[in-house]
Amino acid sequence: MNLRIPGPTPLPPSVLQVLQKQMINHRGPEFAKLITGVTEDLKYFFETENDLFILTGSGTGAMEAAIANFLSPGERVLSVSIGNFGDRFAQIASAFGADVVKMSVTPGTAADPDEIGRKLAADPAITTVLVTHNETSTGVTNDLESIAKVVKSYEKLLIVDGISSVGSIEIKTDAWNCDVVLSGSQKGWMAPPGLAFASLSPLAWERFAAAKNPRFYWDFGKAKHYLETGETPWTPGMSVFYALEEGLRMMKAEGRENVYARHARVAQHCRDGVQALGLKMYADQNYASNTVTAFYTPEGLSSKIMAKELEDEYDTVVAIGQGATTETTMRIGHLGWVTEAEIDAALDVIGRVIQKQPAGQAR
Amino acid sequence: MNLRIPGPTPLPPSVLQVLQKQMINHRGPEFAKLITGVTEDLKYFFETENDLFILTGSGTGAMEAAIANFLSPGERVLSVSIGNFGDRFAQIASAFGADVVKMSVTPGTAADPDEIGRKLAADPAITTVLVTHNETSTGVTNDLESIAKVVKSYEKLLIVDGISSVGSIEIKTDAWNCDVVLSGSQKGWMAPPGLAFASLSPLAWERFAAAKNPRFYWDFGKAKHYLETGETPWTPGMSVFYALEEGLRMMKAEGRENVYARHARVAQHCRDGVQALGLKMYADQNYASNTVTAFYTPEGLSSKIMAKELEDEYDTVVAIGQGATTETTMRIGHLGWVTEAEIDAALDVIGRVIQKQPAGQAR
Numbered sequence: 001m002n003l004r005i006p007g008p009t010p011l012p013p014s015v016l017q018v019l020q021k022q023m024i025n026h027r028g029p030e031f032a033k034l035i036t037g038v039t040e041d042l043k044y045f046f047e048t049e050n051d052l053f054i055l056t057g058s059g060t061g062a063m064e065a066a067i068a069n070f071l072s073p074g075e076r077v078l079s080v081s082i083g084n085f086g087d088r089f090a091q092i093a094s095a096f097g098a099d100v101v102k103m104s105v106t107p108g109t110a111a112d113p114d115e116i117g118r119k120l121a122a123d124p125a126i127t128t129v130l131v132t133h134n135e136t137s138t139g140v141t142n143d144l145e146s147i148a149k150v151v152k153s154y155e156k157l158l159i160v161d162g163i164s165s166v167g168s169i170e171i172k173t174d175a176w177n178c179d180v181v182l183s184g185s186q187k188g189w190m191a192p193p194g195l196a197f198a199s200l201s202p203l204a205w206e207r208f209a210a211a212k213n214p215r216f217y218w219d220f221g222k223a224k225h226y227l228e229t230g231e232t233p234w235t236p237g238m239s240v241f242y243a244l245e246e247g248l249r250m251m252k253a254e255g256r257e258n259v260y261a262r263h264a265r266v267a268q269h270c271r272d273g274v275q276a277l278g279l280k281m282y283a284d285q286n287y288a289s290n291t292v293t294a295f296y297t298p299e300g301l302s303s304k305i306m307a308k309e310l311e312d313e314y315d316t317v318v319a320i321g322q323g324a325t326t327e328t329t330m331r332i333g334h335l336g337w338v339t340e341a342e343i344d345a346a347l348d349v350i351g352r353v354i355q356k357q358p359a360g361q362a363r
Numbered sequence: 364m365n366l367r368i369p370g371p372t373p374l375p376p377s378v379l380q381v382l383q384k385q386m387i388n389h390r391g392p393e394f395a396k397l398i399t400g401v402t403e404d405l406k407y408f409f410e411t412e413n414d415l416f417i418l419t420g421s422g423t424g425a426m427e428a429a430i431a432n433f434l435s436p437g438e439r440v441l442s443v444s445i446g447n448f449g450d451r452f453a454q455i456a457s458a459f460g461a462d463v464v465k466m467s468v469t470p471g472t473a474a475d476p477d478e479i480g481r482k483l484a485a486d487p488a489i490t491t492v493l494v495t496h497n498e499t500s501t502g503v504t505n506d507l508e509s510i511a512k513v514v515k516s517y518e519k520l521l522i523v524d525g526i527s528s529v530g531s532i533e534i535k536t537d538a539w540n541c542d543v544v545l546s547g548s549q550k551g552w553m554a555p556p557g558l559a560f561a562s563l564s565p566l567a568w569e570r571f572a573a574a575k576n577p578r579f580y581w582d583f584g585k586a587k588h589y590l591e592t593g594e595t596p597w598t599p600g601m602s603v604f605y606a607l608e609e610g611l612r613m614m615k616a617e618g619r620e621n622v623y624a625r626h627a628r629v630a631q632h633c634r635d636g637v638q639a640l641g642l643k644m645y646a647d648q649n650y651a652s653n654t655v656t657a658f659y660t661p662e663g664l665s666s667k668i669m670a671k672e673l674e675d676e677y678d679t680v681v682a683i684g685q686g687a688t689t690e691t692t693m694r695i696g697h698l699g700w701v702t703e704a705e706i707d708a709a710l711d712v713i714g715r716v717i718q719k720q721p722a723g724q725a726r
Binding site for chain 1: 382386392458549557576599674
C-alpha cells in the first residue's frame, strides 16, 4: 500500500523490525536508558535546551496537556486558527473554561503576524497565544519565526502545535522563543501513533506553577519528577518508544538539515506534479507546507469517490479534505519516510482516476 | 528475560509478529473493521452489552477519563482505596475538584462491603463510588460483586478500576451492575501499553450528560460519535490495536472460562511456591489476587537489592513494592501470557538470591 496521508505515516523496515521487541520493565534500567536517549534526540530536532516530555497519547492529548498545565479557567487566550487543527486548539481551551479570542483566516492562507500584533495590542488581558505551526487540514505552514517575534514582543506565553512540522520542517524552538512546542510520534518521526511530545520553556514553568486548570494524567510536574529517574508517571507506550528510537536513529544518520531538505524537495515535487495534472492548489503557495499538499478535486468529482477508487483499484491511500472542503479537496502526506518515488506513484494513479471520470476536468 | 511484573506483560510470539504490520489509514475501512472487531471482543470479556470505548493512553488515562466525564466540581464521591491505585483514583478525583470521601483499609486487606454501605447510609450527598477491583500494589482482589450490590442498593454510580483484572479475573459488568469499568492493554490482554478501555452503562451516560468537569481528549461523547463510523476522535495507537486483536484472538481460542481458570491455577501455584520458600504473604489470603502476588522480603533484605540481583544475575524481572512497603515487599505478576513454568523459573531464582544472603531468613 502507498499510504500517503499526513499521519500515521509509513514505517521503514527497520522500525517495523524493532516493533517486535519484547516488553521490558518500565521502571527498570533498560527503559531509563531508552527514554533518556530518545528525549535527548527529540530535543536535538526541537532545537531546544528546554525540558521535553514524552506523553502516552495522541497529538490532541499533547494539546490538551498544554491547556491543562498552563491555563486557568477564565484566562484570556488568543487562539490563532488557520484550519481544523487550529479550531481544535481553540475548542480544547474553551472546554477547559478559557476566555478564547479566536483569530481565523481565509482557509488556505497563513496567519498574518501583524494582525496578531494588533490583536495583542488591542486586548492586553490576553496572556497566551495558541498557534499552529503547520496546518494539516489545509497544507499551510505559518511563518512561525515572525509570529513568535510579535508574540514575544508583547511578552505572552506562546504555545505551538508543531505536531505535523517538528522533525520535518525546521523549528528553532529556543532561537525563536517558542515556550511550548508539541509534536506526535506518527508524523515525521516514522513511528506509530501513541506518543506525543512537549517542550517547556522557563516561562512555561512559571505559568505551570500558577495555572489552576485540573491536571493529573498530563501533569508536566509529575512527568519532570519521574524523568529524573528515567521513568514516566504512568505506564508508557513501550512499543512506540522502540519505534521512535529507531526513527530518530535514522533521522540523525541522514542529518537534521538533510531531513528538512528532503522534505522541502519532495514537497516541491508533489506540488509540481499536482499542478501538472491540471489540479488547483488549495493553499496559498507562499506558505505551502512541506509535509502535506492539499488540492481541489476536479469539478464534479468528490474526494470521497476519488479516495475510494484510489484505494480499491490502486492500493493508494490519500486523505480527503476536512471541514467545509471535505468533499472538494484532497490531501497528500509527504512526511517521515518518503521520497519522490512514492509521490510519483501516487500522482500517477491520481491522474488515472481523474482521466477515467467523464466529468473529470480541472476545477 | 522472565518478565514477571504486573504489566507490561510479556507478548506471545504471534503478538510480536503482528506488531510488525505496516500503518494504515485510521479513517479507512480496514481500521473500521479492526476497531469494530476488537470492541466486540472486549465486550465479551467485560461481559457487557454496554457501550465500550478504546482510548489511546495508559490505564491512568482511563481513570482520568472517568473522572472528567462523569463528575462535576464539588460533587461528593466515595473513593474506596485498598492501596496505591485506589489512592490514585482519589487523587485524580480531587485534582478535578471532587469532594472526596476516602475510605481506606489496612494495607493487604480488601474493602468491607458493609463498611461501604455504612458510609453511603451516613452520607447521602455521595453520588458516586470509585473502587478498585484488583489492587496491583498489594495483590488483593476486592469482592466486587458484593460491593456492587451495596453500592447499587443506594443507587450510586459505580466506577470500577478493573485495569489489572478484566480479561484475567471474571467480572460480570452487566450482571453485577457496574456502571463504568476500566482496563488497560498491557495487563491480561497480552498487548503493549498504550490503549485503555472503558465500558459505560446507561446510568453512566445520564451522568455524562450532567457532568461539568472539563473534557475533550477523553470525551466519551466524541468517542461514541466516531465509533459509529469505525473511527476514534483522535489518531489511535495503531500498533497496539494490531497486538490487541491478536491477543483477543488467542484468549477466545483458549476460552474465556479457561483463561480465568488458568489465572486462578497459576496464581495458586505462585502463592504455594512463595510460601514454600518460607516467605510471608502480604495480602489477606482470602482475597489474594489471581494476577499479582505480593510477599515480604526476608528480614533485612531490601526488595531493591533483591530485584537488582534477580535482573543482573538471573535475567528475571519482578516488581518491588509500592508506597510504604516499597523496600520490604516484592510482587510477582502472573497475568496474560503465563503458565506455571514461568512462575517456577522465577521462584527458583528468588530462592537462590535469598539463600545467598547471609542475613536471609523469613521475616
